[in-house]
Amino acid sequence: MSFDQHDPVFTLHRGGKLVVNSAVPLSTRDDLSLAYTPGVARVCEAIAADETLVHEYTWVKHTVAVVTDGSAVLGLGNIGPRAAMPVMEGKGALFKQFANVDAVPICLDTQDTEEIIAAVKAIAPSFGGINLEDIAAPRCFEIEQRLDEALDIPVFHDDQHGTAIVVLAALRNAAALLDRKLERLRVVVSGAGAAGVAVTKMLIAGGVEPGSVIVVDSRGAIHSDRTDLTPIKREMAELTNGDGVSGGIAEALRGADVLIGLSGGTIEEEALAGMAPGGAIFALANPTPEVHPVIASRYAAVVATGRSDFPNQINNVLAFPGVFRGALDAGATRITEGMKVAAADAIAGVVANELRRDAIVPSPLDPRVAPAVTEAVAAAAVRDGVTRS
Incomplete structure (x- = not known):
């Protein structure tokens, strides 16, 4: 397809569609001591003693990973992880707009079932749920089933x-x-x-x-x-x-x-x-x-x-x-x-x-x-x- 940087579609997407903002004030020394060192260490120690506290004292309870391997993107097919990123960002924007869920795009540079499963299991502690996206069949069935069995957070293709x-x-x-x-x-x-x-x-x-x-x-x-x-x-x-x-x-x-x-x-x-x-x-x-x-x-x-x-x-x-x-x-x-x-x-x-x-x-x-x-x-x-x- 032809690329026109002045096309309004490309203008809207320039710089991406998602940002990360701080949810706490960071204007004073006291703010820093509470949000980061030394205050944050107390929260880390509490979670180390009781890992369930991660759902209360981090972003986990309102954040999901949107994970793809770029193998079945929209009607475009196997276009790879980089070309899939605009769709995953869009998914994140919809999550935020309609349900105030924070979503992080994760575009994996592999289409190997075992590698995808291993990667998602490795990042899972950072999230409250996994939204699998645009992964081709039949690979998607096994990936979802095995992750659902392995993780204690929702997995949804x-x-x-x-x-x-x-x-x-x-x-x-x-x-x-x-x-x-x-x-x-x-x-x-x-x-x-x-x-x-x-x-x-x-x-x-x-x-x-x-x-x-x-x-x-x-x-x-x-x-x-x-x-x-x-x-x-x-x-x-x-x-x-x-x-x-x-x-x-x-x-x-x-x-x-x-x-x-x-x-x-x-x-x-x-x-x-x-x-x-x-x-x-x-x-x-x-x-x-x-x-x-x-x-x-x-x-x-x-x-x-x-x-x-x-x-x-x-x-x-x-x-x-x-x-x-x-x-x-x-x-x-x-x-x-x-x-x-x-x-x-x-x-x-x-x-x-x-x-x-x-x-x-x-x-x-x-x-x-x-x-x-x-x-x-x-x-x-x-x-x-x-x-x-």
Whole structure:
């Protein structure tokens, strides 16, 4: 692409989007003696004697690391850690703006699973949570699972779970608007990467019948007779597609009520014609949806995308700031399925009394969202017994 330093986008990004400011006064000798030496030594000694005090007497309780290896950045692909930095800074800005969570971008110059896990474990004492970001599948699954098991702070891969939370919220409201029962919907998920797998699991956790979900990858519907499946896709085959549907996206969509596109590919209009009338299409690939909204609206009553220039934007910012704020406030050691479902319910509830076909989720700028998610997630953490106190 061409580079124009006078482009307003580049003007805004010059110097980066994040800074670090002192939270305490540093104007006098007394200020210095309290904030640094000799006063700080007393706090260090207290934490050395009781490490749990780090959550009360440092920034840990309100700070997360946003960690990437630059392997799956937005729709740009494997662009590396340096090129990923503007996105990670942006994530940090959103954390601060919407939930007053301080976030530090950590762009790792490795795409080796073991090295990433080791690096995150090594920096974990400095943070209250780890937001994994833009790490390619299938590596992201193992990294998140092993870090979740190894650390006593929340670990959350936003490309998986942030997307899944907002999709569940949107589908809850779409079903209510269309007078459908979530547990009776036939759903096709196009894409078996990080987001596709997480969305499938989240929909099932939220009430969709497992056998009524069909996951489609680049080779067609995932079913138990396929011999080319990775371990994650094998898990999907055992969990979903109760009728054993085979073939491509057109076969999977016959009689389906809902299509959720998470593949980045193109779905032909002919395939949509087999869907049950009056359903929903969420075409979430960015920047180009799998189905253009104008075409999708010919076959579905409710249409959503991942873009801000069409109605019903499925945007992760509706989820991740409040999820982490709630987890941090509750002193959660991990993020459970119950906390994620609670977040989805909270997002859906913000606009439950204002539903329209072009407004099934709140605006990303709606100030009600993060507080609602925060409260719901914190309460769910207590219910699920994953808090420190």
